[in-house]
Amino acid sequence: MSIEIPWLALVGGMLLGTSALLLLLFSGRIAGISGIVSGAMNTESPQAERSWRWLFLLGMVLAGLVTPYFGVSLPESLPVSNPLVIVIAGLLVGMGTRLGNGCTSGHGICGLGRLSKRSVVATGVFMAVAVITTYLRLYIV
Structure with missing residues (x-):
């Protein structure tokens, strides 16, 4: 049984x-992955603070x-033949x-859910860059 893409995205x-x-409700924490990682x-944080973060990350991988x-x-990803491209992309x-x-x-x-002005700007910027990058990757490079 395969779920169609729009429904998969919605779920x-x-x-x-x-x-x-x-x-947010149970711990007062924001689920920003970069902050969790x-x-x-x-290593200077208490063990209990680090534990929930590692469990959260493990849950993402297991899912x-x-x-x-x-x-x-x-979904299939774009093939990348050069490992250096992956390293540079990760650093960027x-x-x-x-x-x-x-x-x-x-x-x-x-x-955005908290109506943060800074997040509205940041989301607009990274969405615009994603559109430009996709265009360059598909049609120029």
Whole structure:
């Protein structure tokens, strides 16, 4: 059984929103992945603070691994033949996350939901850059 893409996107968006809401309601924390990763790696934080972050990240990885067993096919990614491209892309994403004081999940899901002006600007910028990058990747490069 395969779920069509619009429904898959709708269900995925609802699950992301629900998880962000539950994290905010029960712990007062924002579900920004860059902040969660940063806090998980901070050895100066108390163990309890790092533990929930590692469990959150583990849940994200496990969800991706078990999804195909529920009849949902994962989208194919663009082939990248050069590992250097992957490293550079990762570094650029990290720099953008640092410059923007958060990532797409923090600003786009949680920040917009809280009506944060900074998140509205950040989301507009990263969506515009994503459109431009996609255009360049598909039609120029």
